[in-house]
Every structure is written in structure tokens, then in C-alpha cells.
Amino acid sequence: MIRISKDLTDKGIKIVCQVLKKKKPVEMKIPLFLNPVEFLKNISPDEMETLNVIEGLWQEGILQEEDNTYIIPYEFLYNITEDQRRILCLPGEDNTIRLHIKAKGILGNSDFTLIPDIYIKDEKMGPLDRRIKNVVSHKGCLYLIPLNLYSLLNEIDAYKPTADPLLQAKIIAKVKYKAKSANVTFDKFLESEEVYYSEKLDVDIVKHSDDYIQIVPILGNGIDSLLKDDKDKVLKQHNTLYGEGIKRKRIFLEDRIVQNYNKILRQGHLKGAQIPRFLTDPYSILPEDIDLSNFSKRVKELGLRVYRANPYVNIERDKDSGWFDFEIGGIIHEDTGLDLDEDGDNTRENALGDNGKIDVNEYRRLVQKAVESGEDYVNYKGNWIKIDREQASKFLNIVDNESLVKTQRIDITRLPYVLKIYENIDNLEYNETALSLKKQLTGDFSISDFRYPMYLKNCQLYQHQKEGFLWFKGLYENYLGGLLADDMGLGKTLQIISFLCYLKECNAIKPTLIVAPYTLLDIWESEIRKFSEITSVYRHMGYKRYRTPELLEDYEIILTTYETLVRDQLLLGQIDWQAVVCDEAQKIKNTTTLTTSAVKALKARIKIAMTGTPVENNLGELWCIIDYVQPGLLSSYQEFKKTYQIPIEDAISNKSETYVEVKNRLLNTIKPVYLRRAKDGILSLPAKNEFFSEVELTALQEKLYCQLIGDYKNKGESKSPLGVLQKLMELCAHPRLIQDDGEGNTSQLLSESGKLQRLIELLNEIKRRGEKAVIFTHYIKMQAILRKVIMDVFGINCPVINGNIKGDRMSVIDSFKESSGFGVIILSTRAAGVGVTITEANNVIHYTRDWNPAVEKQATDRVYRIGQTREVNVYYPVHKQ
Incomplete structure (x- = not known):
């Protein structure tokens, strides 16, 4: 039996998991693989589900270890999903909570303060109730204060008593500003105070003529209408306006907002060549925290x-x-x-x-x-x-x-x-x-010409990787760029690293820029340090990043994100890069985005794009990426559209044979700068065997299946067909996903699901071969049932990955990799995304299917990729029609 306690502490909610052994409670460790198997024997699926959720919160960095205890910091409660809250019985945001704020003391005296009264279900918190940060204990129940109300309470909590009437007025302004989007009332005095505050800045654009536009700063919260007669008024942190009579209106702003507002006011009148310069680099005038999405629409409307x-x-x-x-x-x-x-x-x-x-x-x-x-x-x-x-x-x-x-x-x-x-x-x-x-001019390369770069280490390249390296080398020697579009799992990153080692050998690597999504920067830095002797690596991001080209040019490799590149394009555009590498290059698939413009504006001896999906929606995306690596190869987009895109799309729609002809013509055109290999064509990879194993529904599943269909037919108009389909999918996985039949032992769990029975048969076969297996399912409840049944049947504590893998959370996977012999790991299909490699397993079981085949294939490729030395078996247990 598992006992889980939750206590409120100053830092957060303390979670303690205990297992009763010989009637004595013993604390369990997180992650769960650190505990002996017997700790988890004979527990119920519900208890296992709860433990899985706790482990998932640890994987996501929400549950944190501190002084040998596990804490969920209060501010992280807003990051927990509805299902996770329900399973752990954690409080969720309660919209019945409201505030009434009243003033105490006299404005201008040191005893002035604001008093918030908290009401829950229209009952005011009493002396026996308790609030710690954003959690309220009321009549024995815990409630999570909605985030907007908590932000307001933080302002009141942070207020330090003062006799300065300006600071007193400012706290009133801030609280009234935050109350706009919250369930708040004020006493008569506070209600009558005409004070204004804004913590964000927006912009609009006015076109006076083709040669003159104006960027207008917007503060919102009614402030702009107050300033309508003083549109060019330079603001201060405290601004007083007088209208009719003696009534004053006061505007309070933070220093950062004031500086940005006045900067836009000064520099926002753009004439002549200033206009296009701003449109291609808006952050040269706008502050970094401006959201450009609405602004872009206005620019489009004005035809700029x-x-x-x-x-x-x-x-x-x-x-x-x-x-x-x-x-x-x-x-x-x-x-x-x-x-x-x-x-x-x-x-x-x-x-x-x-x-x-x-x-x-x-x-x-x-x-x-x-x-x-x-x-x-x-x-x-x-x-x-x-x-x-x-x-x-x-x-x-x-x-x-x-x-x-x-x-x-x-x-x-x-x-x-x-x-x-x-x-x-x-x-x-x-x-x-x-x-x-x-x-x-240099002829075609031959694999016999390959020699390992001097600074490459700890790896042996496969033949296709050697060819990729030579391809990059040929591009570089011919002043060409290239798009590496190899199938996922063929080691694109290592091919790039080997080429960067060659540049270092030629004393031509400093400086090189690698642009990638934030989630991949850790992987890039780790792989560079693991497979090369390149040590001069700098991660360019965050508010403390370098702001001068000279500091950046001193590094061999700079890692940055697409978002940072957009903000720093003026800085990064000044540097003469030896190489610019764009990972996940589908980020620059749209010709008109700020990201694409910033990337294409960079100067480089060689420009490289990497993506396994060069076309996601239409062929225009391929044109845009090729236009980055080698401008002009596919001419203008309009010419490309007429020559390739429209004929190919028409041929597909009409099922015409001309599709192959036009497609081959396009591939021949981009062949000098485009390299794509599929796993099926790589001899170094072992075979992949797919098995669709038919299973029968149990009597219980058939009964519930018929009930669901009958209920839908009787109430079809009031029920969503997708909702019913979802229920049917859950039922086919296991009846307990849609109904609760008590705790249930392993024998009962097996008897209730034909698919679960087949899974155990498959795992027995895998165990006889002494191999490892990865099971994919995105249902949390199903993960718990699988973990329990596998533990009871095979006596192993199989890890579960159902959260985003961060930092040392990879230790869960590492432990699985390093264990010898038979082993099983359970992964949520979508959580097994970028960066997870488990080639130590060679069996994949898709216990439940994903709606998107590409997601399912990506999950399989966690196992079927470079480094896999054995044949991979992929099992799909499916029910008979």
C-alpha cells in the first residue's frame, strides 16, 4: 500500500510518498527506478497512476528535490495539467474566489495600506483559514487562487508602508490596473481615485504618405485617450494631467516602459529609406518585448x-x-x-x-x-x-x-x-x-577521398555520413550553400560537426553560427563537446548576451535561437560568418516572416540548412529554404510556382503521370545543393520488421463497446462523434480507462483486455531473446496499468516517460540503456520527441495509436536510427474488424 501526503510549507507543497513495509512506512525516492522492485509490488493501478504522475512532474522540472524532500513550488501549480491535478488531488484555479480591496489609514501618512479581503464561494476568509502565497486553506479544503488575482495580491504583499503620497498613489494605480482582468471590487475611496498604470507597451503604425510613416506607442488602460491632446508628450514615471475643474488624473509607469515609450516617440517618424530599414529590422526601434503579430497585420493592411x-x-x-x-x-x-x-x-x-x-x-x-x-x-x-x-x-x-x-x-x-x-x-x-x-569545376567526390578530420573524436562515421561530409566540403570549395534533408535518425548533426572540424583544421571555423530551436541547444552543445575537440562554444541568448560583434567573433561556434536572431539581426548581420547552420530549417519556410528575413540577411562563406521535412504544407516552403542556401537556383518564387509548384499540385490532384516527370526535373535542378537519403536506402541500418497483430475484444470490452455505440445512436445529435471515437479507443486499450472497477489485481487486469494479454505474449517472446522493448501509449492511466502488470508478471520496475525531458531527467532513460538483458520502458508517444535516442532497445510496441502517422513514425525512430545494430521489430496490436 502506498501513502502519499501533501503538506503546505513556506516554499511549496511538500510531497511525501511512503510504502508500508512490515506495517512501517518507508519513504520512496523519485524517480521510481531508484526504489527496489518490492516497494512497488502489489499496489493498485490507481496508486501506480499517482506515482507515474509524480514522476512525470519530476521529469518536467515541476517537482523539485530540496534537502531530501520533494517540493512543488507554489508558482508551478499553474503549470500542472487538469488530469495531473485530479490524480494528485491538488487544488486547481477556483473562479469563485474574489477580492474586495479597501484602504486603511490616510493617504500621505505612513499608516496607509491596502487590505485585501478574500471571498471563497461568497464566504469571507475567517480567522481559522490560512493563505500561503497562492493557496488558500478554507474549511479544510485547499483552493488555488487564479493567476490574475495572485498577481494582484503579490503587489499588495510587496508594498512597503511609506508616507510618500506618490508611492501610495502608484500602488493604488498598479492594483486597479491588475484588477481590470480579475474578480475585484474596491471601497468608495479607491474607486474614486483616478490613477492609471500600464505594465506593457504596444505599437500602431500610421501611413502619412509613401515616403512617411509613423510608429505610435500604445499604453492601453485608457491612458492613450488621456494623452490624445498630447500625443508627442514625453512621459515620466509619474505624470499628472489636469482636466476641467481641479480633478487630477495621474499616470504611473515603470522606468523600462517610459524609456521604450519615449524612444519610439523620438524615433517613430520614419521617412525615405528609414521605412524599409525598419520593416526589415523592426527591433532596431521597437523594444524586445513588443508582440509583432497584431502589428504585422496593420503593416499588411497598409501595403508596406x-x-x-x-x-x-x-x-x-x-x-x-x-x-x-x-x-x-x-x-x-x-x-x-x-x-x-x-x-x-x-x-x-x-x-x-x-x-x-x-x-x-x-x-x-x-x-x-x-x-x-x-x-x-x-x-x-x-x-x-x-x-x-x-x-x-x-x-x-x-x-x-x-x-x-x-x-x-x-x-x-x-x-x-x-x-x-x-x-x-x-x-x-x-x-x-x-x-x-x-x-x-572540381568534379564529383569519391568516398575513397575521405579522411577523418583532425579534430573529430569518439565516433566512426557511416558511409552516408562520410558522403555527407564530402558533399559539404565540395559545397564549401565551390562557394555554394546546401540543404541536408536526410531522414530523421541518420545523424545530420554529426555530419555537420565533422564538417565544422574540417573548417577548424583549415583555420576557417571562427566564427560559425548555429541557429536552432531552444530545445535543441543543449543537444548541439553536448554533441559538439562529445564528438569534437572544439571547445570555444558560446550560447548567445538571454538578457545578459553579448551586444558587440567583437566579443562574438572571438568564439569558434555561436549557438542561438531563431527568436534571438530576429532580435539581434542588426548585431549578427554585421559579422562575416564562416558558416551559418540553420537546424530545423522549416522555421524559415515562409518567405515573408521576420525569421526568414533575418536568416537570409546573414553574411556567410557557406549557408547550410538542416531538416528532415523540407516540405510540410506546399512546395513554396522548399523554394524558400533553397533560396536561403543558394539564392537564384530556383529563380523567383513566381517563376518557380509556374514551372514546378502548380504543375506538380495539378498532377497530384488529377492523378496525372506528369507528376513524376516534373518532380524529377525539380530534383535534378536542386541536386547540386540538395542531399536527402531515406533510411530504407542506407545499407548500414538493419532491417525494420512491422507486425500487425490482431487481438480479440474480451466479453467485457464487447459489452461496453456495444453500450457506447448504442448510447451514441440514441443520443447522436447531442454527442460528438469524435468524443465517442476517443472513448472507443480507450476501451480497446483497457476498459478501466473509461470506468472504475475497483483496485483490481494483475489477473483481473489481464482478463479484461485482449490487447494487454497480447502485449504480455509479445514481451515474453522479447524476454526469451534477452532484448529490450519500448512501449508507446499517451494514456496516463494505461501507462500505470502497464507498469503494474509488467512489474507483477516479469518482476521489473520499468520506467515511464510522460513529461518533457529536461536536464538530468535523461537519467531515467540512461538507467534503462545501461541495464543488461531484458528490459521495458514506457513512453508517452509525443513526449518521446526531439533528443530522445534509445537504440539499446530493438523492439517497439505501439500499444495505442496516434492520430498523426508522422508522430508515430517519429516515435519509432527513437529506436530505428543511427546506432541501431540489430533488426528492429515494430508491433501494432490491433483489434479485429
């Missing part, structure tokens, strides 16, 4: 967009001679950083024409206009175009010196020389033929 123009080389082979048709000019793409297309659709028409191409003379005029104005932005046909003056001047000098403007055709023997000249120009856009010819 920015484009970029890069030099362009187009080469077409003449079939009848050894000559090439040679065309040079510029190509224009959209460069607006703000997310102007909410649905992620790239189908908007280019305002500058179908393909965005301009001839060299037109491009020269734009460049000359930029040089004369001293600006990087020029107005062209009513739109703002970004020109990199240094790059453009270098390009035009080469063009003029080589007399290429007059040359319509060029000899093949001269072409390599021309391409060599161009390769040192940043962001030069090439067409397909030009890129193919550049690639041919």
Missing part, C-alpha cells in the same frame, strides 16, 4: 513591403556549339521581415512582375541611385528595394572589366574563369546551369 535585388547570372547551353548564351542582371525578391501572411501561404503575387528579373542596365541604375543617396534602399516603381552597395559595385566592376555587358555569348573554355571571378561575391544569384558548371 520591401524587396531585395541581387546580381544575377543566367547561362544557357547552346546545343549546336561549344558556346553558352550569357545573361547578367538583377533579380528581385520580397524581403519584408514581418509575418504578413498568417496562413503561411507563399502564393501572393510579386508586385514587381512575374519573375522579378531586371537587365544589367536597370540594375546599374538602381545601384547608382543607392550610391548617390548613400542609402541601401532605393524606391523603384513605388516599392522599396534593398541594394547591397558594396556587393553590387564589386559585381558591376567585374562585369565592366571583363566587357561582359556587350557579350551575348561566351566560349566554354572562358566560362570557368568567369564563374571563378563571381564566386567571391556574397549572395550572387545563379541559375541552374551556372551552378551545375561551378560544381563541375
Whole structure:
């Protein structure tokens, strides 16, 4: 029997788990695998479910170990799900709680203070009740104060008595501000006080003309209407306004808000080239905590967009001679950083024409206009175009010196020389033929050319990883970028690290930038340190991050997030990076987002993108990623759409045979800069065997199944069909997921579910082979039943992962990996996401199925990936039709 106690302490809710052994309570440890198996023998599924939830909170970092006790800090109670609260009998936010706030003492005297009266179900807290931070004990029950009310109470708790009337008025203003979204009433005195406060700042945009826009700071809470006659008024932390009569209105603001408000007020009048500069880098004026989502919509409504123009080389082979048709000019793409297309659709028409191409003379005029104005932005046909003056001047000098403007055709023997000249120009856009010819200058690589980079350690590369390394090396030597789109689990990260080791060997790694989602930064840093001798690594994020290029340039590798890159694009855009690597490159799949713009604006000798899903919704996403690694290869988006996207989509819709032809043409076009291998084509991986095992419903399951269907037919209109389907799925897993039949021993649990019986048969087979198994199910109750039954049948304490894995929570998985012989681990399907690798197991059992096949495949790939040396068996126990 398990006994779980919960006590209120100063720091949080103390959780104590005890097991009765010889009638004496013995404390259990978290995570549960630290306890002897006998501690968990003969406990009920409900008790096991409770322990699993406690362990899950530990995995998520909510349950914290402190002085040999386990504490849930009070502020973390808001992060606990409804199911977790129910199972642990923890208090949830109670919307019946309200506050009445009254003033005590005289304003201006030191005895002035605010008194909050707390009401629960319209009953005022009495002398026997107790509040600790956000938890109230009332009549023997615990209640969690809603977050907005707790924030208000924190302000009152933090107030220190003072005789300063300004500070007294400020606390009144802050409390009344927070009360706007809470269940609060005030006494007559506080109600009559006209004081205003705001803790956030928003912005709006006003378009006065094509050449003049204004960024307007917005404070909300009625303050802006008070300032309507003083829109350009510089604010202070305390502002007093007088209206009709002697009634005063006072506005209180924090110093951070005041500074940001006044900065926008000063710098918000944008004219000429300031407009596109702001639109591509809004954080050059706006503070970091401004939410740009609503602002982007307003920008879209006003039709404000920015484009970029890069030099362009187009080469077409003449079939009848050894000559090439040679065309040079510029190509224009959209460069607006703000997310102007909410649905992620790239189908908007280019305002500058179908393909965005301009001839060299037109491009020269734009460049000359930029040089004369001293600006990087020029107005062209009513739109703002970004020109990199240094790059453009270098390009035009080469063009003029080589007399290429007059040359319509060029000899093949001269072409390599021309391409060599161009390769040192940043962001030069090439067409397909030009890129193919550049690639041919060094010839195709051979695996026999591979040698391990000097600074790579603790690993042996598979053949496809060696090929990936050589591919990167060839790209680098030819001044090309690349998209590595290998299937998940083939070791993309290690291929990148091996290439970075090569750059270090060439003394060409400093500085390199790796951009990745926050959740992957730990993995990147760990893998770099594990597999390389690169030690100069800096994580660029947070308020204390470096703000000058010189400090960053001193590191070999900088790790940052996409969000930080957006905020620091002006800083990071100044640096001449040796390499820029974008992990999970689907983050830059939309042409008009601020993230995409910030990434494409970076300067680098080689630009690399990594993603196992280069196309999630439409082919426009592939175009956008390729346009980052190698601008111009797929021409403008509009031309790409006409040439590839629409024909492929139409062919799929019409089931036409032209699909394969157009698809192959697209793949051949991007072949020089695109590398994708599927696991099925990698010889070094063992086979994957899938088994769909049919199971019968038990008599109890059949009975309940018929009841659910009959109940739906009788009350179909009032019931959601999806809700019924969910219940049927739970029933097929185990009847106890939809009804409670008491505690139930293992024999009863097995007799009630055909799928559970089949699972035990599978595990017996796996045990005979001395192998490990991973079981996937997202039902918490089912995880508890599985853990109990497996413990009673096999005598093993199998770990359960049902929370987000953070830091040392990986010790749960590590313990499973390191154990010898037969073993089982239970994982929540979606919790087994990025960063979890369990190649020590070679059996996967999807006890319950996920709605999304991609999620299920990702779960399987936790086992079936690089490092797996045995055949992998994937089992799907399913019920007969």
C-alpha cells in the first residue's frame, strides 16, 4: 500500500510518498527506478497512476528535490495539467474566489495600506483559514487562487508602508490596473481615485504618405485617450494631467516602459529609406518585448513591403556549339521581415512582375541611385528595394572589366574563369546551369577521398555520413550553400560537426553560427563537446548576451535561437560568418516572416540548412529554404510556382503521370545543393520488421463497446462523434480507462483486455531473446496499468516517460540503456520527441495509436536510427474488424 501526503510549507507543497513495509512506512525516492522492485509490488493501478504522475512532474522540472524532500513550488501549480491535478488531488484555479480591496489609514501618512479581503464561494476568509502565497486553506479544503488575482495580491504583499503620497498613489494605480482582468471590487475611496498604470507597451503604425510613416506607442488602460491632446508628450514615471475643474488624473509607469515609450516617440517618424530599414529590422526601434503579430497585420493592411535585388547570372547551353548564351542582371525578391501572411501561404503575387528579373542596365541604375543617396534602399516603381552597395559595385566592376555587358555569348573554355571571378561575391544569384558548371569545376567526390578530420573524436562515421561530409566540403570549395534533408535518425548533426572540424583544421571555423530551436541547444552543445575537440562554444541568448560583434567573433561556434536572431539581426548581420547552420530549417519556410528575413540577411562563406521535412504544407516552403542556401537556383518564387509548384499540385490532384516527370526535373535542378537519403536506402541500418497483430475484444470490452455505440445512436445529435471515437479507443486499450472497477489485481487486469494479454505474449517472446522493448501509449492511466502488470508478471520496475525531458531527467532513460538483458520502458508517444535516442532497445510496441502517422513514425525512430545494430521489430496490436 502506498501513502502519499501533501503538506503546505513556506516554499511549496511538500510531497511525501511512503510504502508500508512490515506495517512501517518507508519513504520512496523519485524517480521510481531508484526504489527496489518490492516497494512497488502489489499496489493498485490507481496508486501506480499517482506515482507515474509524480514522476512525470519530476521529469518536467515541476517537482523539485530540496534537502531530501520533494517540493512543488507554489508558482508551478499553474503549470500542472487538469488530469495531473485530479490524480494528485491538488487544488486547481477556483473562479469563485474574489477580492474586495479597501484602504486603511490616510493617504500621505505612513499608516496607509491596502487590505485585501478574500471571498471563497461568497464566504469571507475567517480567522481559522490560512493563505500561503497562492493557496488558500478554507474549511479544510485547499483552493488555488487564479493567476490574475495572485498577481494582484503579490503587489499588495510587496508594498512597503511609506508616507510618500506618490508611492501610495502608484500602488493604488498598479492594483486597479491588475484588477481590470480579475474578480475585484474596491471601497468608495479607491474607486474614486483616478490613477492609471500600464505594465506593457504596444505599437500602431500610421501611413502619412509613401515616403512617411509613423510608429505610435500604445499604453492601453485608457491612458492613450488621456494623452490624445498630447500625443508627442514625453512621459515620466509619474505624470499628472489636469482636466476641467481641479480633478487630477495621474499616470504611473515603470522606468523600462517610459524609456521604450519615449524612444519610439523620438524615433517613430520614419521617412525615405528609414521605412524599409525598419520593416526589415523592426527591433532596431521597437523594444524586445513588443508582440509583432497584431502589428504585422496593420503593416499588411497598409501595403508596406520591401524587396531585395541581387546580381544575377543566367547561362544557357547552346546545343549546336561549344558556346553558352550569357545573361547578367538583377533579380528581385520580397524581403519584408514581418509575418504578413498568417496562413503561411507563399502564393501572393510579386508586385514587381512575374519573375522579378531586371537587365544589367536597370540594375546599374538602381545601384547608382543607392550610391548617390548613400542609402541601401532605393524606391523603384513605388516599392522599396534593398541594394547591397558594396556587393553590387564589386559585381558591376567585374562585369565592366571583363566587357561582359556587350557579350551575348561566351566560349566554354572562358566560362570557368568567369564563374571563378563571381564566386567571391556574397549572395550572387545563379541559375541552374551556372551552378551545375561551378560544381563541375572540381568534379564529383569519391568516398575513397575521405579522411577523418583532425579534430573529430569518439565516433566512426557511416558511409552516408562520410558522403555527407564530402558533399559539404565540395559545397564549401565551390562557394555554394546546401540543404541536408536526410531522414530523421541518420545523424545530420554529426555530419555537420565533422564538417565544422574540417573548417577548424583549415583555420576557417571562427566564427560559425548555429541557429536552432531552444530545445535543441543543449543537444548541439553536448554533441559538439562529445564528438569534437572544439571547445570555444558560446550560447548567445538571454538578457545578459553579448551586444558587440567583437566579443562574438572571438568564439569558434555561436549557438542561438531563431527568436534571438530576429532580435539581434542588426548585431549578427554585421559579422562575416564562416558558416551559418540553420537546424530545423522549416522555421524559415515562409518567405515573408521576420525569421526568414533575418536568416537570409546573414553574411556567410557557406549557408547550410538542416531538416528532415523540407516540405510540410506546399512546395513554396522548399523554394524558400533553397533560396536561403543558394539564392537564384530556383529563380523567383513566381517563376518557380509556374514551372514546378502548380504543375506538380495539378498532377497530384488529377492523378496525372506528369507528376513524376516534373518532380524529377525539380530534383535534378536542386541536386547540386540538395542531399536527402531515406533510411530504407542506407545499407548500414538493419532491417525494420512491422507486425500487425490482431487481438480479440474480451466479453467485457464487447459489452461496453456495444453500450457506447448504442448510447451514441440514441443520443447522436447531442454527442460528438469524435468524443465517442476517443472513448472507443480507450476501451480497446483497457476498459478501466473509461470506468472504475475497483483496485483490481494483475489477473483481473489481464482478463479484461485482449490487447494487454497480447502485449504480455509479445514481451515474453522479447524476454526469451534477452532484448529490450519500448512501449508507446499517451494514456496516463494505461501507462500505470502497464507498469503494474509488467512489474507483477516479469518482476521489473520499468520506467515511464510522460513529461518533457529536461536536464538530468535523461537519467531515467540512461538507467534503462545501461541495464543488461531484458528490459521495458514506457513512453508517452509525443513526449518521446526531439533528443530522445534509445537504440539499446530493438523492439517497439505501439500499444495505442496516434492520430498523426508522422508522430508515430517519429516515435519509432527513437529506436530505428543511427546506432541501431540489430533488426528492429515494430508491433501494432490491433483489434479485429
